[in-house]
Amino acid sequence: MEGNTHLPKIQMSVLSPVEEKQAMLAAIIASTDDAIISKTLDGIITSWNPAAIKMFGYTEEEAIGKHISLVIPNDRIDEENFIISQIKAGVKVEHFETVRVAKDGEFLFLSLTVSPILDGDGKVIGASKIARDISERKRALVKQAMLASIVAASDDAIISKTLQGIITSWNPAAERLFGFKEEQAIGKHISLIIPDDRLDEETYIIGEVSRGIKVDHFQTIRKTKDGKLVPLSLTVSPVIDESGNIIGASKIARDISAEQASQQETARLYEHLKVLNAKKDDFIALASHELKTPLSSMSAYLQLLARLETDAKNKTFVDKLQSQLTKLSSLVDDLLDVSKIEAGKMHFAKEDFDLREVVEEAIDLIVHSNPGYSVTFECLSSKCAIIGDSHRIEQVIVNLLTNAIRYSPDGNSLKVYLVEEDDQIKVGVEDYGIGIAQEKLQNIFSRYYRVDEGNGKVSGLGIGLYICHEIVRRHNGKIWAESKLGEGSTFWFTLPR
Structure with a gap:
């Protein structure tokens, strides 16, 4: 007690029995964790112990002489009238749970015990109040109530059990899923719902939980009261007490019958x-x-x-x-x-050939069959040697050129590019036609996909680009398109060297 400046220094040897008793009471009041306050019947504070200072934030000088409403929220003033009326009648008010307000505006959940103070004639002259902070307990109760509500409302069965497998809780969803009422399940072993050929699973699960390991999405079979087998997904977590000891397991069981x-x-x-x-x-x-x-x-x-x-x-x-x-x-x-x-029966020949020569032959074929079109060919290399199926690659180029003409009804010219890069050769066919909307580019190489289904002027089954894609892919190359609606398109493909 020497370290507490609020505690009175007591010399028992020089005190009378009455003084000694008063000194002992003063020491208890000064050292208790509960706020102890006395007040007149008019509500004027007459004493204010150190715990009251700590709880409410007001010093003794700030509190004594003030009305007790200093710590009472406005909507709870009527409580003080009730308490004073009981005290005036000589009735002690015990464990009265309420809310009071601290100096900084924080609301505190308190349990009050208020007793009458009597004078020498037995007349009630005031009240002594003991206030215990139960905020943590209240918050814990609120949290517990919320969790209980969630468990009760859950569509998943939620079950808790001891490490020995004895069921300790059983929510309404567990009743619906397994058919056992709460009173039929609690106190029974969890094997109540485990088929005989799966009892080893429980040993494994308890072993994991006992080591603090959560078991997630464990798919298994459990049985109902009427013997029906139900496929479930289990999540089992350790239950830990205040000391950090694992004392049981909490299990969430979800019926996956519909999913399966x-x-x-x-x-x-x-x-x-x-x-x-x-x-x-x-x-x-x-x-x-x-x-x-x-x-x-x-x-x-x-x-x-x-x-x-x-x-x-x-x-x-x-x-x-x-x-x-x-x-x-x-x-x-x-x-x-x-x-x-x-x-899987499209066969490809593997032979050396000159890609430039193949491109030029494809251009000649298209120009011959479409005399109104001019095709500009841009290539800086005199020869582009590559390994693959020249017939199939020519098929790709002819298809791209044919599409370019088909989707350029008002145009009369195309450009073809042949570009040599470090480890690949890139071929491009550019038109100045109707173009393709950006959101449709990702689908154009799909089988039977047509960019404009409603355009009766453009014939086709929507398989040409799909075939091009497969031929290029089988040559370990890539094919893609770049386009702006109303401005035209450029189709590119690459082939490894």
Whole structure:
């Protein structure tokens, strides 16, 4: 007590018994952790111990002589009237839980015990108040109530148990999931809901929890009261007491029956889709092969007719027929390529060839079949040696040039670039046509995707760029497009050297 300046120095040997008793009471009041305050029946503070200073922030000089409303919130003044009325009647007020306010404005949860102060004649002349700060307990109770509300409202079963597996709590969702009422489950061993062939899982889980390790998303099977087996995902956490000791486990169990059923249905539909897709590819391959023979015959007859026909008007009709037949043959060839790609049967030759020569041949072919177009070719190298399938690479270039013309209805010129870089060669085809919206660029190499479905003037099945992409990919290259709507597009692809 020597270190406390608020404690009176007591010399017991020179005090009378009454004085000694008063000194002892003064020492207790000065050293207690509870605020002890006395006041008149009019509410005027007459004493204010060190704990009151610490609790409310007012010094003894600031408090004594002031009305007790100094520490009472405005909305709780009526409480003081009630307490004083009880004290005047000689009635002690015990464990009265309320809120008071400190000097800095902080609200404190307190438990008050207020007793009457009697004079020598037994008349009530004031009140002695003991105030205990229960803020921490109140906050803990609020937190506990919130957690209890969350547990009660949860759709997941939440169960706690001892390290020996004895169930200590069982929320409403656990009742719904397992069929056991709270009173039927609490006190029972957790094996109540564990199938016999999975009891070893509990040993493993308790072993992990006992070492302070949380078990996350443990998928297993548990059984209900009526014997039904339910697939669950468990998360089990250690329960730790105030001393840091692990005293049990808290388990959250989520029913994943619907999720598993959905996964199984998805897998079933995927397998079904694979079968349908295989049948579709088989049909396309068969139909394409069957179409090739009559198309070849028609082409031969039209070529013969073109040579024999002398009438200019009729010859024009024959030329148009030949042009449409060429388009139809090209579509059939594309369908055949798609079926080969999907079946993994598109074969590629590996040979040395000059990419510049292949590009020039593709340009010649396009210019010959589209006499109104001019194609500018920019290349600084006289020869670009590369390894791959020259026929398939030419197919890519022809397809890009054809698309450039198709989507440039008002244009009459294209540019082709051939650029040698350190470890690759880059080819580009630039047009000045309608362009492609940015949000559609990511889809243009998808199978059967068309940039403008509603544009009836542009024919096609949406497979040309898909085939280009697959050919370039199989050559370990990359293909992409750069475009601005209304300004044109440039398609690039690279091939490793």
